[in-house]
Amino acid sequence: MADSISVEVIYPLPQRQERASLTLPEGSTVQQAIDASGLLAKYPEIDLTKNKLGIFAKLAKPDAVLRDRDRVEIYRPLIADPKEVRKQRAAEGKVMKKGGGEAGEE
Amino acid sequence: MISAILVMALGAIVLGAALGYAAVKFRVEGDPLVEKIDAILPQTQCGQCGFPGCKPYAEAIAKGEAEINQCPPGGEEGIRKLADLLGREVKELSAEHGIEKPKAVAFIDEQICIGCTLCIQACPVDAIIGAAKQMHTIVADQCTGCELCLPPCPVNCISMEPLPESVETWKWKYPVFAIKPATKEVA
Numbered sequence: 001m002a003d004s005i006s007v008e009v010i011y012p013l014p015q016r017q018e019r020a021s022l023t024l025p026e027g028s029t030v031q032q033a034i035d036a037s038g039l040l041a042k043y044p045e046i047d048l049t050k051n052k053l054g055i056f057a058k059l060a061k062p063d064a065v066l067r068d069r070d071r072v073e074i075y076r077p078l079i080a081d082p083k084e085v086r087k088q089r090a091a092e093g094k095v096m097k098k099g100g101g102e103a104g105e106e
Numbered sequence: 107m108i109s110a111i112l113v114m115a116l117g118a119i120v121l122g123a124a125l126g127y128a129a130v131k132f133r134v135e136g137d138p139l140v141e142k143i144d145a146i147l148p149q150t151q152c153g154q155c156g157f158p159g160c161k162p163y164a165e166a167i168a169k170g171e172a173e174i175n176q177c178p179p180g181g182e183e184g185i186r187k188l189a190d191l192l193g194r195e196v197k198e199l200s201a202e203h204g205i206e207k208p209k210a211v212a213f214i215d216e217q218i219c220i221g222c223t224l225c226i227q228a229c230p231v232d233a234i235i236g237a238a239k240q241m242h243t244i245v246a247d248q249c250t251g252c253e254l255c256l257p258p259c260p261v262n263c264i265s266m267e268p269l270p271e272s273v274e275t276w277k278w279k280y281p282v283f284a285i286k287p288a289t290k291e292v293a
Contacts, residue, residue, distance in 0.1 A: 012235040012243030051166035054237045057226045082220035083263055
């Protein structure tokens with residue numbers, strides 16, 4: 001099976017995470033995987049100019065070449081503004097955690 | 107005399123070759139006991155037992171380096187099964203490793219999430235979808251409820267939601283009698 005790869009395309013919504021498992025020829029791109037998944041037809045709100053794409057939590061261009069067992073992810077934009085949230089937290093005098101933070105730390 | 111030695115030598119060679127062949131042909135990959143223990147463990151990969159995942163804990167149990175009561179997600183039922191498998195005594199869940207909770211999955215409050223990816227790095231099973239400055243979402247059916255994503259979140263937007271009991275998740279309840287330490291209630 002050197003000439004075909006199996007990948008997953010996922011469009012996560014809070015209540016329902018839509019997944020499609022695909023078998024594609026080797027050398028397929030992110031864009032081809034999304035076209036083949038049929039998710040665009042199912043979720044017309046996906047706008048590939050606005051929704052960013054990625055593979056396993058790393059942003060990827062639509063023409064990025066996939067590897068076997070990749071997971072193509074369609075992201076949604078944030079609702080909260082990180083800067084605004086940070087300002088609020090600073091105003092409330094909360095501790096800013098940097099990095100991972102320790103378990104049990106409050 | 108010579109022929110007797112020859113017969114014995116020939117027998118040794120034949121049997122040795124047969125054993126050698128069998129050792130190669132029927133080689134067992136890994137430790138079957140570890141596999142059996144690992145199958146009982148809940149695969150939350152939460153690390154509450156003090157080992158970096160369910161498999162390392164299973165290996166430690168098999169070697170006799172760890173007790174069987176260090177897995178809070180497995181709970182009483184898990185300890186009972188491990189005790190059955192290993193012929194050890196059923197013990198109460200060790201309090202220092204945590205308490206048994208109903209199975210839950212993490213849920214991200216989208217109004218608060220700032221897309222920092224810290225929870226994604228903490229997730230042992232890749233159940234969180236998201237990238238830098240993109241909305242993070244938890245894939246509910248891949249989430250093991252290990253709670254490892256809770257401490258790293260800088261905005262505390264992740265909460266644990268207990269799974270409602272459904273036809274798929276319902277399990278026959280064991281007729282359990284809780285093991286309690288003897289209390290001095292003598293007047």
